Amino acid sequence: MRYVGFVLVLLTNCVSALWPIPRSIQTSSTALKLSSTFEIHFNIPNPPSDLSAAISRTRSRLHTDTFERLVVGRSETDTNTIQHAPELQSLLVSLTNDSVKSIAEEATLPIDSRSESYQLSIPASSIQRATLSANSTLGLLRGLTTFEQLWFNHNITGGNTKYMLNSPVQIVDSPAFPYRGFSLDTARNFYSVDDILRTVDAMSWVKMSILYWHVADSQSFPLDVPGFPELATQGAYSTSEIYSQSDVKKIVQFANERGIDVVMELDSPGHTTAIGFAHPEHIACPAKSPWQTYANEPPAGQLRIASPDTLNFSKVLFQSVAQMLPGTMMSSGGDEVNLPCWEDDEETQADLTKRNITIADALNQFIVEIQGVLANAKKMPFIKSDMILTHNVPIHNNTVAVVWQSSADAASMAARNVKFIHQPSDYFYLDCGAGEWVGNDVLGNSWCDPFKTWQRAYSFDPFANLTESQHSLVLGGQMPLWSEQSSSENLDSIVWPRLAVGAEIFWTGSTLPDGTPRINPNATSGTNALARLNELRYRLVDRGVKAIALQPKWCVLRPGLCDLDS
């Protein structure tokens, strides 16, 4: 029967299920099992509790993961191969640094001073132990996620056995970029704390480092800010759609312990209409009609930046939000400010006249003062790229730009010698492609159609159009989910596995470890990534994250056979 041919091809094409791919990896072809008494040892005096918890999670997953190798016949295919395979008895986890900080502490250090590198060695024998070492607990966490991905489940031989086919393995790994983020908009539609925790957990499995939390916007204000309870009680969609201060603590601690820092974005001075539910005195052009004149999307509304009262209110608000989070970064947003909103606002015009300043002066002052508040709170200020490229606002020394409108803007930002992260709408926006949500634009498309496929995202080069001396300006990047057409119901399926593409680009770097392009339309590198991404997708589903299928399972089980010309 002709199908047999497929199986033979695949037995020789054993794809390692690592995502992101380590920057240096050597493997061979010996099968290795985990001993039934396999243990993870660590000889770290007074280990931080979050490191112990991370090791416990790894131990637990080595028991509970049921993901089998994606080949025809699944784990049964490997029954004979692994029958007499050597059994790994233990993994020794050790720190090469005497100063032991918790993972949470390491994960919230300044972005350019974190240590995430690790070394992982897996022998091909029953005698030697595997070793994982790093000079930070954060590095150990990254190494543990790699260790977990090395194993497949075998469910035939009575109970589950974990095995791999590629030992010995030598990995020396560290991220190409420290900033590897996901931006979540919780304002257009709300996500539960559980949704966020589940997402953060999955992010940690692919070594992501940042949850960029676009918490509020013109539509709702779901955050209970100390000193400003009225913003949420009046600005949230409902009392059950508010992040309490303990919710925020819970999310931040959960994330930090998993190596993920939380960067809160309180967008301003645009995208702030919802502040007006509690404080109409601070909002110009609230839900003013027609909204197209006054905002990029409904409802219109911006902070009255010319008002000294509003500026003062904003400063105290930013100060309070800044103090909610342990990290060293925070964003004041800054995208899509609309001049007619202020031009047609009587109060703003009166303030400008009284102070004898222009709206540009007021905007500059607002930005400088808010960045000052963030800097004083020891937060590196993040700002949206259009505030710099379109509005030319003065920025703080330490300011990081979020380059979003187009991937082409990265070069413009670099030309200004500003540090930045990539969030290009033409590559990374997870929400694009669902058509128009504006009410009576009945056959329209959304501005960022079409859908950004995983392949499109994966073709992004963080160093495109940059000179080598500009490379150090790139802190990393993030894929955002804007939530006009998303909610709890489709969170997993719209995010996963595409978000992992960003994780690999910014961990592994602008090329594959061997220097070849990540996607080459004339080569098979795209295919190699697909096989690994399929594995990640099935592993995510196995762990309860509802990642979408990228292919028919027939293709998944036969890597390469659904390629063009195959």
Added chain:
Amino acid sequence: MRYVGFVLVLLTNCVSALWPIPRSIQTSSTALKLSSTFEIHFNIPNPPSDLSAAISRTRSRLHTDTFERLVVGRSETDTNTIQHAPELQSLLVSLTNDSVKSIAEEATLPIDSRSESYQLSIPASSIQRATLSANSTLGLLRGLTTFEQLWFNHNITGGNTKYMLNSPVQIVDSPAFPYRGFSLDTARNFYSVDDILRTVDAMSWVKMSILYWHVADSQSFPLDVPGFPELATQGAYSTSEIYSQSDVKKIVQFANERGIDVVMELDSPGHTTAIGFAHPEHIACPAKSPWQTYANEPPAGQLRIASPDTLNFSKVLFQSVAQMLPGTMMSSGGDEVNLPCWEDDEETQADLTKRNITIADALNQFIVEIQGVLANAKKMPFIKSDMILTHNVPIHNNTVAVVWQSSADAASMAARNVKFIHQPSDYFYLDCGAGEWVGNDVLGNSWCDPFKTWQRAYSFDPFANLTESQHSLVLGGQMPLWSEQSSSENLDSIVWPRLAVGAEIFWTGSTLPDGTPRINPNATSGTNALARLNELRYRLVDRGVKAIALQPKWCVLRPGLCDLDS
């Protein structure tokens, strides 16, 4: 505060939450509550158990639904309005026909002889009772789903109260088309029985009448066919990805009792590679390389239609599958047959030579014989439109075409005087827009990109380009989900609420009940549909179906305010 203005606008804009919109409805503006002792009575001697069960489900939902009216303030907004509202004591359900069949029997009658009409009358007083009458149990079921949609939950006044704001209500309703379907591909990726039951249940809430089950394809054969167990044991993705005969019975009974007939499609002679796992002797060009030469998607493989053995095998197989289902329709597929597959198949060429016939002769014979098997099994044969429009095969008197390649093909089919259903890829394909899934077409789009938005689907006119005398050829239509990039993980979110668009088009007809176009780019009819579709979406979520958000909740709670120019 300026936001107050929105609330005032909305109190006067009370949108009825009916989907699909009844073909004749009169409402007024009296608030009405369900009495705490509200009861549904029916004086039908020996009621069929599925009617009793349907009434029980309605009773239950009137207690368990927690969906609140979509206005700012939600149900609290209506607290005063309903405080002294009259209380409806009962609904009387009655049949106007002495011959009582079960819903399941009615739902599996020949498609053109079903009775789904009903009349529903809701008074505006505590004294009169509501009445629902129909001359079939199936009509009563349709009326019950309408009744359920009339009520909103009020959760403030201690316990839940159901109310409406539009009484009295008079509805006289019947479908414009009997065939209102959803086609699900369970071959490219598998869906659990629970996935299918959940989907069927939701389909019944919007009065859909057909589950068109594309059960097998080239990638897998997940159906346990009586007499052919090897097809599934060798052709399914795994032993846990098989629909057993009892699974099929369960699904069919569940669907039939909810007014939904199951039409199984066993695609042939193309899209059959998976039959070759068990029967390689019947498959030409199995997974032959390069697949693009031999099939529209990998893997290649078609039935050896020139082989008498294969024809006989196919006839017995179709006969067996036909006997699995009680309905009067079945499809033998017929899309995308590929001539080079047979031209390059030695066995097929030998058979053609031996029999001194052409491949076209063999195809004609195959189609005629298979349609004959279906007709003998009392199944109206369904066939894909390209088999008629491209291959000009002879068809049975009673054959129904599934017009799929383009909406423009409907007129061509009507010109041949063939009955058909609409399944236009350019309007109705739920899976489009996710980009390419072929392995190394790294930046490619799928053939049916872009995403078919709900607005696009809703703009479809079933009578476009048809003469009035051709209207009776249109049995209805269906939206399909092809599963190359879908699976259990995103089933709800890719299907809902868009599938409801098809439900309304084919229930309510080619225009709105008042004769105006369903979507008019210069009018507000699109907006009205959006408000109702938002209500349906929130009701689906309330009942556990993970339908996607169509708008930010800010817009949902303020119908019209996110329209262009508003």
